[in-house]
Amino acid sequence: MTAPLKTVEGSDDLSAQMMQLGAAARAAARQLAIAPTEQKNLALAAMERAIRAHCEAILAANAEDVAEVRAAGASSAFIDRLTLTPARVAAIADGIKVIHDIADPIGAVTERWQRPNGMVIERVRVPLGVIGVIFESRPNVTADAGVLGLKSGNAVMLRGGSDSFRSCRAIHDCLLAGLREAGLPEGAITLVPVRDRAAVGLMLSGLGGQIDVIVPRGGKSLVARVEAEARVPVFAHLEGVNHVYVDRAADLEMAKAIVLNAKMRRPGVCGAAETLLVDAGAAERHLAPLVGALIDAGCEVRGDAAVQQADPRAKAASEQDWGTEYGEPIIAARVVAGLDDALAHIARYGSHHTEAIITEDQAAAARFLNEVDAAIVLHNASTQFADGGEFGFGAEIGIATGKFHARGPVGAEQLTSFKYRVHGTGQTRP
Amino acid sequence: MTAPLKTVEGSDDLSAQMMQLGAAARAAARQLAIAPTEQKNLALAAMERAIRAHCEAILAANAEDVAEVRAAGASSAFIDRLTLTPARVAAIADGIKVIHDIADPIGAVTERWQRPNGMVIERVRVPLGVIGVIFESRPNVTADAGVLGLKSGNAVMLRGGSDSFRSCRAIHDCLLAGLREAGLPEGAITLVPVRDRAAVGLMLSGLGGQIDVIVPRGGKSLVARVEAEARVPVFAHLEGVNHVYVDRAADLEMAKAIVLNAKMRRPGVCGAAETLLVDAGAAERHLAPLVGALIDAGCEVRGDAAVQQADPRAKAASEQDWGTEYGEPIIAARVVAGLDDALAHIARYGSHHTEAIITEDQAAAARFLNEVDAAIVLHNASTQFADGGEFGFGAEIGIATGKFHARGPVGAEQLTSFKYRVHGTGQTRP
Numbered sequence: 001m002t003a004p005l006k007t008v009e010g011s012d013d014l015s016a017q018m019m020q021l022g023a024a025a026r027a028a029a030r031q032l033a034i035a036p037t038e039q040k041n042l043a044l045a046a047m048e049r050a051i052r053a054h055c056e057a058i059l060a061a062n063a064e065d066v067a068e069v070r071a072a073g074a075s076s077a078f079i080d081r082l083t084l085t086p087a088r089v090a091a092i093a094d095g096i097k098v099i100h101d102i103a104d105p106i107g108a109v110t111e112r113w114q115r116p117n118g119m120v121i122e123r124v125r126v127p128l129g130v131i132g133v134i135f136e137s138r139p140n141v142t143a144d145a146g147v148l149g150l151k152s153g154n155a156v157m158l159r160g161g162s163d164s165f166r167s168c169r170a171i172h173d174c175l176l177a178g179l180r181e182a183g184l185p186e187g188a189i190t191l192v193p194v195r196d197r198a199a200v201g202l203m204l205s206g207l208g209g210q211i212d213v214i215v216p217r218g219g220k221s222l223v224a225r226v227e228a229e230a231r232v233p234v235f236a237h238l239e240g241v242n243h244v245y246v247d248r249a250a251d252l253e254m255a256k257a258i259v260l261n262a263k264m265r266r267p268g269v270c271g272a273a274e275t276l277l278v279d280a281g282a283a284e285r286h287l288a289p290l291v292g293a294l295i296d297a298g299c300e301v302r303g304d305a306a307v308q309q310a311d312p313r314a315k316a317a318s319e320q321d322w323g324t325e326y327g328e329p330i331i332a333a334r335v336v337a338g339l340d341d342a343l344a345h346i347a348r349y350g351s352h353h354t355e356a357i358i359t360e361d362q363a364a365a366a367r368f369l370n371e372v373d374a375a376i377v378l379h380n381a382s383t384q385f386a387d388g389g390e391f392g393f394g395a396e397i398g399i400a401t402g403k404f405h406a407r408g409p410v411g412a413e414q415l416t417s418f419k420y421r422v423h424g425t426g427q428t429r430p
Numbered sequence: 431m432t433a434p435l436k437t438v439e440g441s442d443d444l445s446a447q448m449m450q451l452g453a454a455a456r457a458a459a460r461q462l463a464i465a466p467t468e469q470k471n472l473a474l475a476a477m478e479r480a481i482r483a484h485c486e487a488i489l490a491a492n493a494e495d496v497a498e499v500r501a502a503g504a505s506s507a508f509i510d511r512l513t514l515t516p517a518r519v520a521a522i523a524d525g526i527k528v529i530h531d532i533a534d535p536i537g538a539v540t541e542r543w544q545r546p547n548g549m550v551i552e553r554v555r556v557p558l559g560v561i562g563v564i565f566e567s568r569p570n571v572t573a574d575a576g577v578l579g580l581k582s583g584n585a586v587m588l589r590g591g592s593d594s595f596r597s598c599r600a601i602h603d604c605l606l607a608g609l610r611e612a613g614l615p616e617g618a619i620t621l622v623p624v625r626d627r628a629a630v631g632l633m634l635s636g637l638g639g640q641i642d643v644i645v646p647r648g649g650k651s652l653v654a655r656v657e658a659e660a661r662v663p664v665f666a667h668l669e670g671v672n673h674v675y676v677d678r679a680a681d682l683e684m685a686k687a688i689v690l691n692a693k694m695r696r697p698g699v700c701g702a703a704e705t706l707l708v709d710a711g712a713a714e715r716h717l718a719p720l721v722g723a724l725i726d727a728g729c730e731v732r733g734d735a736a737v738q739q740a741d742p743r744a745k746a747a748s749e750q751d752w753g754t755e756y757g758e759p760i761i762a763a764r765v766v767a768g769l770d771d772a773l774a775h776i777a778r779y780g781s782h783h784t785e786a787i788i789t790e791d792q793a794a795a796a797r798f799l800n801e802v803d804a805a806i807v808l809h810n811a812s813t814q815f816a817d818g819g820e821f822g823f824g825a826e827i828g829i830a831t832g833k834f835h836a837r838g839p840v841g842a843e844q845l846t847s848f849k850y851r852v853h854g855t856g857q858t859r860p
Contacts, residue, residue, distance in 0.1 A: 030777070030803075033801075033803070034800065034801055107800075113822065115820070115821075115822060119811055119815065121821060121822075126803070126833075128833055128834075129833065212833065213834070233663065233834045251856075254856040257856065257858050258856065258858055260858075261858035261859060265858070265859055347460070369851045369853075370464065370537075371463075371464055373460075373463070373556070373849070374849060375849055375850065376849070376850045376852065377849060377850070377851055377852065378851075378852040378854060379851075379852065379853050379854055380853075380854040380855055380856050380857075381549055381852050381853075381854025381855075381856070381857045381858075382854075382857065382858045382859050384858070384859040385549065385852065385857070385859055387859075390545070390859065391545075391551060391850070392543065392545060392551075403556075403558055403559065403642065403847035404558075404643070404663045404834060404835045404847070405834045405835040407847055407848060407849065408849070408850050417833035417834070417837055418837060419803070419804060419805055419806070419807060419837065419838070420805065420806045420807070420821070420838050421799045421807055421808075421809075422806065422807070422808040422809065422811055422815065423799075423809055423810075423811075424808060424809055424810040424811025424812075425810055425811075426681075426684040426687065426688065426810050426811070427810075427811045427812065427815070428687050428688055428690075428691035428695070428811075428812045428814070429691060429695055429812050429814040429815055429817075429820065
């Protein structure tokens with residue numbers, strides 16, 4: 001039986017405790033900013049070993065969390081997000097190894113140039129500082145976010161859901177062990193230990209300047225609250241209302257494979273396609289096969305008149321369907337009057353996440369890739385590639401849909417800033 | 431006599447008018463995002479010609495603004511910031527030419543890599559969208575910000591001070607003429623035409639999603655208001671509490687030249703040095719010459735006991751002096767116990783803007799450049815180089831002291847975001 005969870009009486013206590021934790025994180029961040037790569041990797045290797053060695057303890061803590069929510073009548077989807085298994089614990093450890101193996105982004109010189117007066121200027125990567133991660137349900141975020149932050153030289157303050165606290169704490173104990181083994185401060189990865197919603201508000205306010213950025217990982221209401229209240233920058237992962245546009249010059253077999261994969265591989269991920277647009281110039285040949293293939297695969301298709309005519313199993317789409325992220329095996333579909341119309345539809349209904357065109361017409365592809373305003377725009381590939389691992393980043397803390405600082409998959413490199421180092425020989429400015 | 435300025439009755443009218451302007455800016459931004467470099471440059475060349483051709487009209491409008499503030503009893507510093515002269519108007523036109531001549535950042539591919547499955551991924555520069563510039567006094571910001579935004583494919587909404595409105599409008603007329611000549615929409619550069627403080631609040635709220643980022647250019651209270659109220663990202667230019675650290679291994683003549691230049695070249699710019707730190711190991715040889723040279727040059731020196739002993743003309747520093755940005759020929763000075771102590775002082779009192787070390791000890795320089803957390807860190811060069819032009823950016827909209835998206839001089843390249851273009855050949859994700 002794990003130790004009773006600490007509860008905090010009174011907001012003053014909470015505030016003071018949070019500020020203390022923030023100060024420790026800030027102090028740790030200063031040390032992490034100049035920690036050698038080898039030391040960070042030592043910690044990561046030790047964390048990976050600790051997770052594997054303590055699998056039983058982690059699963060036992062998780063069983064207590066699961067029993068509690070089950071008794072409270074949670075849905076099976078909720079329980080599934082919360083539940084850890086030996087395979088899932090192994091995946092956590094595997095994820096730490098992946099981060100251990102990626103290149104250290106800190107200290108990399110991304111640009112270097114010389115001025116006419118002889119000064120040499122370098123742009124070099126530096127950490128952001130302290131990252132506040134506010135998440136729900138999935139205990140693995142404790143490790144995923146913690147190690148990504150550590151590799152990029154940042155301190156991380158983690159605030160998970162109260163329902164997964166025992167699981168998160170068991171994982172966090174392993175992370176602390178890794179930090180200690182490498183001689184890094186425990187303030188580098190903090191598990192905010194209170195069951196008080198007010199802790200979230202304090203983090204969103206920036207904890208008196210101790211937190212530099214907030215990353216929310218969870219459902220829409222969490223992200224919405226964060227976006228509304230945060231007084232510090234947020235790497236928000238908003239909607240993924242993604243489109244696949246099948247152009248008149250598309251190869252039908254390729255279109256079928258990509259459309260099916262984009263919707264049905266995992267309908268619940270943010271990179272899933274939510275709307276199919278078919279060029280009127282391709283409709284006669286492609287529409288029925290595409291709609292039919294989707295329905296045959298178990299997907300509900302909600303379409304315009306042309307779509308319904310192409311396959312009577314298709315339902316009617318309403319205005320709300322355009323711009324809806326279903327997160328399920330449901331897709332909206334309509335016929336558009338060529339590339340311009342597709343671009344207009346995406347500009348109107350898209351969420352700037354991930355958009356794809358399927359075509360053998362290079363000029364059409366070039367226009368689409370150039371003109372669509374989204375984090376990720378693909379030609380002849382599935383929208384399901386919207387993922388840090390698929391991009392080669394090793395891992396990600398989420399997919400940012402805004403335009404500031406981070407866009408698309410947020411990996412270790414995106415959790416950095418930069419500074420200028422100027423090498424002079426005595427130059428003064430006239 | 432210029433036309434009477436439009437005043438707006440009632441907040442509903444203002445709100446509706448601002449939303450209309452925002453919508454026009456947003457529509458213009460979409461067009462600018464894909465406008466060819468040649469077209470943008472055509473507009474810039476026409477704007478430059480128009481400014482030069484209408485110098486008289488601009489000066490006449492400015493004379494009316496100046497007469498009004500003079501009658502209201504403004505300070506001479508205030509009047510100077512507001513006043514245009516033939517030389518200053520020529521400088522505005524010259525600044526437009528500089529921006530015309532820099533490379534177009536939009537469309538540049540900053541990274542390109544291939545995945546094991548054959549997909550080629552590119553990271554390409556795109557505009558931010560709509561930039562809201564809120565500024566005081568200096569009419570030239572109308573042109574400086576407008577053309578920087580245009581070159582980087584952004585629409586700009588400008589809200590100047592009411593005291594410079596006629597001047598800004600005369601300049602803006604020239605910008606509009608340039609846009610029209612190039613066939614670009616007038617919504618690309620908007621001069622927010624109301625004398626209502628509420629317009630600022632509407633911009634800070636993001637104008638219903640039409641404004642993507644706010645850039646404040648003005649005094650501390652303006653920047654503070656913007657930082658406190660803005661619901662969209664801000665490229666804030668905060669304090670420049672900059673330090674020059676003279677290490678024991680510094681060359682005295684180089685140190686004198688740099689320290690004098692850093693403080694006295696232009697004491698009011700953000701890159702001016704505000705505190706001198708002298709290594710105890712150099713104090714015997716360097717302290718008196720450095721302090722003496724500053725005082726001889728007309729600078730007031732406020733120092734610790736060692737500084738006062740080195741030169742009796744030096745005044746005593748209080749705790750407030752560390753961490754003060756004087757903006758005048760005043761400098762704080764103290765002796766520190768070596769590099770570690772200098773780093774600790776800067777970490778405690780610095781504003782993360784610009785910091786410099788003077789030394790011939792390469793190891794000390796490397797540590798300083800590596801460990802100081804500031805936008806710009808210099809070795810053996812003056813802090814007055816903290817400037818977009820000096821960095822080779824052509825121009826800047828300000829110097830950002832935060833760590834998000836932009837840091838240091840904010841030139842055309844920093845007013846961009848990026849997106850990923852993925853070139854596939856039919857890949858689906860397993």
